Amino acid sequence: MSEKLLEVKDLKVYFEMKKGFAQSLFGKPEVLKAVDGVSFSLDKGEILSLVGESGSGKTTTAKAILQLVPVTGGSVVFNGEEIVGKKDLSEFRKKAQMIYQDPYQSLNPRQYISDIVGEPLMVNELVSTIEERDERIREALEEAALVPPEDYWFRRPFELSGGQRQRAAIAGSLIMKPDLVAADEPVSMLDASIRTGIIDFMLKERDLKGVAYLFITHDLSLAWLISDKIAIMYLGKIMEIGSAADIVKNAKHPYTKALLDIMPIPGKTLTGKRKILEGETPNASSEIRGCKFCGRCPYVMGICKETEPEYIEVSPGHQVYCHRMKEETEDE
Numbered sequence: 001m002s003e004k005l006l007e008v009k010d011l012k013v014y015f016e017m018k019k020g021f022a023q024s025l026f027g028k029p030e031v032l033k034a035v036d037g038v039s040f041s042l043d044k045g046e047i048l049s050l051v052g053e054s055g056s057g058k059t060t061t062a063k064a065i066l067q068l069v070p071v072t073g074g075s076v077v078f079n080g081e082e083i084v085g086k087k088d089l090s091e092f093r094k095k096a097q098m099i100y101q102d103p104y105q106s107l108n109p110r111q112y113i114s115d116i117v118g119e120p121l122m123v124n125e126l127v128s129t130i131e132e133r134d135e136r137i138r139e140a141l142e143e144a145a146l147v148p149p150e151d152y153w154f155r156r157p158f159e160l161s162g163g164q165r166q167r168a169a170i171a172g173s174l175i176m177k178p179d180l181v182a183a184d185e186p187v188s189m190l191d192a193s194i195r196t197g198i199i200d201f202m203l204k205e206r207d208l209k210g211v212a213y214l215f216i217t218h219d220l221s222l223a224w225l226i227s228d229k230i231a232i233m234y235l236g237k238i239m240e241i242g243s244a245a246d247i248v249k250n251a252k253h254p255y256t257k258a259l260l261d262i263m264p265i266p267g268k269t270l271t272g273k274r275k276i277l278e279g280e281t282p283n284a285s286s287e288i289r290g291c292k293f294c295g296r297c298p299y300v301m302g303i304c305k306e307t308e309p310e311y312i313e314v315s316p317g318h319q320v321y322c323h324r325m326k327e328e329t330e331d332e
């Protein structure tokens with residue numbers, strides 16, 4: 001039996017744009033809906049990928065779940081406990097970690113790698129002696145293939161390659177034995193040749209320790225390779241969510257289909273029928289009454305511009321944000 005780790009319901013993060021056009025005209029602050037009603041759940045040890053173009057709200061969703069940005073609305077239940085609005089987040093912070101795209105942002109350039117990796121243990125008083133701390137650091141570095149650990153102990157981030165730095169950052173998160181790691185494009189700045197090693201390292205930690213990942217990527221083929229579930233995001237909203245196979249083999253939403261059309265699949269020659277969506281992604285601050293995708297949808301209908309769709313469950317766990325699904329299910 002799988003055990004539920006995380007339940008996100010109707011999560012919203014709105015940013016008030018300070019001196020926006022609307023404000024200067026009407027005295028009303030312009031609101032940017034970075035995350036606008038995101039819901040999903042994650043079991044222990046599961047991997048869910050959030051996939052979408054730049055600006056679709058992936059990073060903000062992860063930060064909102066980890067309580068790193070103010071949440072406008074909705075609920076985040078972690079290990080059975082509501083996290084939104086909780087005053088003391090110290091236990092939650094140990095169990096839910098974030099890995100960033102650029103480890104330069106998260107690693108203190110003046111610290112030694114051993115201190116970076118071991119610091120969370122000291123801060124959270126998870127070890128009582130220096131020997132115990134050093135042993136845990138040695139283990140973590142070995143798991144991250146930064147071996148022999150002694151060679152990395154007194155090095156600083158700039159003395160490591162990009163891939164080694166990301167391994168150190170991941171080791172520093174995993175040393176806390178978290179239940180959840182939100183990994184925000186963790187390999188997209190790295191050479192293709194070293195990506196696989198880092199992904200394998202993360203997957204091995206899942207297999208060994210049951211850590212669940214919220215994996216953020218714009219790369220649908222990578223998501224397909226590693227995920228149990230995939231959620232396709234557009235303008236702060238999940239367009240379609242389901243098992244990796246539901247999304248890649250049985251996509252229903254026109255946006256998912258468009259992403260699949262341009263996804264390189266090993267062994268598959270592209271047919272030349274590539275359908276690339278026309279138009280630009282509108283800004284998340286523009287006022288959209290109906291479906292978030294209606295401005296770019298090739299099948300747009302009258303209702304799409306008026307009313308926001310509800311999620312239609314087309315098969316267990318496979319949900320689609322699209323009015324056309326309703327018609328399809330009603331026709332049956």
Ligand SMILES: Nc1ncnc2c1ncn2[C@@H]1O[C@H](COP(=O)(O)OP(=O)(O)O)[C@@H](O)[C@H]1O
Nearest residue numbers: 015032034053054055056057058059060061284
């Ligand atoms: N702190 C912030 N203040 C104002 N707008 C923000 C802030 N963070 C993100 N945004 C906006 O929210 C939207 C979603 O951003 P983000 O979550 O970073 O998307 P993604 O990770 O998918 O590229 C974008 O329009 C972005 O400009």
Ligand SMILES: [Mg+2]
Nearest residue numbers: 058059060184
């Ligand atoms: Mg991002």
